[in-house]
Amino acid sequence: MDVVAHKVRLSRLPVWAAVFVVAVCAAILALSGWSEWASRDNELRGAEVELGNLTRSLAQHVEDTVELADTIIRGVVSELEGEDGSGPAVLRLQGIFNSTKSSLGRVRGVFAYDETGRWLATTENVALSNYNNADRDYFTHHRRSADRSLLIGKPVQSKAGGQWVITLSRRWNHPDGRFAGVVLATIDVAYFSEFYRQFDVGPHGTIRLMSRDGAMLAHSVDPVPDMERQSVVDDIPFHPSFGILHVRLPQDDSERIAFYQRAQRYPFLLVATRTREDVLAEWTRHFYVRIAMVVGLVLLICAIGIFLVRLLLQGRRLALALTSNEESFRLLAEGSSDIVTRIGLDERIRYVSPSVLRLLGWQPAQLLGKRALAGIHALDLPQIEEIMASIKRGETEEGRATYRIRRRDKSDIWVETTLRGTRTDDGRLDGFVAITRDVSQQKALQGKLETLAIEDGLTGLANRRRFDERLLEEWGRAYRERTSLALLIIDIDHFKAFNDSYGHPAGDECLHAVAVILADEAQRSSDLAARYGGEEFAILLPNTDPAGCARIGERIRRAVRDAAIPHRANPPSEIVTASLGGAVCRPGSERSAGPASLIEAADRALYAAKDGGRDRIIMAGDVMAFAPSIVPAAAHL
Known part of the structure; x- marks a missing residue:
């Protein structure tokens, strides 16, 4: 019986070995399939993150571009309304246009029209008497509406050059409030199209600049705007300002990954898309290589299994199996990149x-x-x-x-x-x-995208978004630790007049010089100097009392004066000066206050400094203790 039982066990050994080999191969295939699926998901999620970072940066870019054009428009409106559009004012304005048109940068052209649509002045080299823009939609809108806010119109073909442009316009009035005309700035659709082509979104990827109602303003592939509503807008939720979509566009049948981002200050929508095939192209190429390796490994294991069955009968299973496994390891290791x-x-x-x-x-x-x-x-x-x-x-x-x-x-x-x-x-x-x-390449790209998201491109300081994030963080820390939080808001005096007198490149240099001064004063690692908007800057000073805040503000004020930047439109000094408003709060002592209260108090103090003659610092009290809508009277240091 023992001999029979031994023979039965020996006869079952090959079966057990075969079952074992099949189970191992199935496990390898299952694990490989799961790993490949997880790798595929990681590729798609990585593409979503990259598209998200890209669209956020592009949304900031279009907002900065519109803000630049609006600053120019405001200056022209002020010039026209200052002398009610008189002949000398128009001649002076045309002279300014002629001297600055080469430095407009992103802005295609600037135009001023009277109440009849007649061209008064422009940066274009055309005969003014040949054109009239009373038939344009934006002109009709401003003539009918007393609203003086910025109007962003749909793309039109320029009468001067024939190219497609996005229009930004404001109304200007006579002294009695009657409609006097329109000031218009245009941005080439082709500028955005060429700019978007610099970014790699795959061979079939697209970047679209759209209006909130779905009209396409600029496209990375087609330089001609499409006024028809884009179907992708139908899939975008109403409330979230950004998000991921998986869509199919009418012009192709490929499934796309789309990331949309609404602009915060203007009615724009950025949509970047990549086809799923493009995203997974590299993964697919590597997938076939890896599958071939796995199949080869499975075949190798099957061959080893067959040998094991034979070696079980010959008594050499262990030695040959160990040798085969070691060779398999070296084969995989030496073939790997x-x-x-x-x-x-x-x-x-x-x-x-x-x-x-x-x-x-x-x-x-x-x-x-x-x-x-x-x-x-x-x-x-x-x-x-x-x-x-x-x-x-x-x-x-x-x-x-x-x-x-x-x-x-x-x-x-x-x-x-x-x-x-x-x-x-x-x-x-x-x-x-x-x-x-x-x-290394992934880390470098990640660092570049993070810098674009938090840094102001002109001054190198933190941008508004980064400032808002840090204000919330420092407010929470001051609340927990019951320490003080100080804020300085700095405004360059008569900066619009500076731009009008010296041009925008000089204005940019002035902003950069002031930014260097602020960066030098933000000495502690917890301090933050930021460009708050336009010619306004802000410095956040955690754990700083009113006296310390005032000292830093005074040093900044003196440093700006000591820079001695000429500014003939800023009497009596005729150099660049700054007005500062400061505020200090203890969040742990006044729970009804919030970060907005600190900004409001510093802003009121800034306006008090302007009203008091500029080139000074005003503090909003020694230590704030106020509700969000109540700010102590400003005290002049």
Whole structure:
């Protein structure tokens, strides 16, 4: 019976081995399929994040462009209304147009019309008597409506040049309030189209600038605007200001990933799209390679299984299986573009794949026996040590980290490493396997996008969005720690007149010079200097009392004067000066107040400084204790 039972067991061994091989192959295929699906999802999510960052930056760009044009329009309106559109005023305005038209930048042209639509002055080189714009929609709107706010019209073909332009206009009045005419600025549709083509959204991706009602204003592919409502707008929710959509456009049958972003200050909508095929193109190419490798691995395992069945009968299963597994590991490691490293428990390298030469510049043989953690940046080393310690303690089997490492040529690169523990047959930990890849390009792109989102392009200071975020953060911190929070708002005196006198390039240089002064005064790491809007700046000063806030404000005021920038339209000094309003609050002592209260108090103090003669600082009290709608009387320091 024992012999029979032994023979039965021997006869079942090949069956058990075959079942085992099939189960392993199924598990590999299942895990590979799950991994590929997860990788595919990561590609799609990464594309969504990239599109989101891009559309936010482009929305800020179009807002800045419109704000620049509106500043020009306001200056022209002020010039015309100052002398009721008299002949000398028009001649002076035309002279200004002639001297500044080469420096308008994003703005295509500026025009001034009288109440009949006749051209008074323009930056275009045309005969004014040949044109009349009384038939334009924007002219009709301003003639009928007393509303003096900025009107953003649909694209039209320019009468002067024939190109498609986006119109921005304001009404100007006679002294008695009657309609006197229109001031218009135009921006080429082609400017936005050419600008959007600079961004890589794939061979079939698009960037659209649209109005809130769905009319397309500019397109990265087609330079001619489409006044018809775009179907993608129907899929955009009414309330959220941004979001992700998955749509199919009428002109193609490809499913697209679309990210939309509404502009905050103007009625624009930015939509960036990429086809799913473009997003997954690289993943698809690699997918077939990886699938081929997996199939090859499965076939290899099947072959090993067949050998195992035979070797079970010959008594050599264990030795040949171990040899085959080791060869399989080396085949995969040496064929991979990533660095594959085997590390002992003593943290020394036992094996490293040939790709280390391409990434780090070292020959594999030069690293054998060396410390695996050598070359890792000192600031990043603790996270790697913690992962290895966690695997040794049995708390986890795998860890992942992104860090800097020194190459042989002494340069640093960013890499991502997946570290996993390896065990013996009896379950004891005997070392680690690390798979490392170069992610320097991804880190560089991420840094550029983060900078665009929080930095003002002209001055290099924080932008308005970053200021609003930090104000909320510092308000919460001051509330928790019961400390004070100070705010200074700085306005350059008669800055519009400065631009009118010296031109916008000089105005930009003036803003940059003031920004340098503010950056020098924001000395602590917690201080924040920001461009608040136009010629206004703000400095947030956590844990600063009224006296300290006033001292800093006075230093800024003096530094602006000491810069001695000529400004003949700012009597009596005829140099650039600044007015400052300051406010201090203790959020923990006055719970009815909020961040808006601090801004309102500083703003009122700023207006008090302007009304008091400019070139001074006014503080809104020693320590604020007010409700959101109540601000103490300003005190002149």
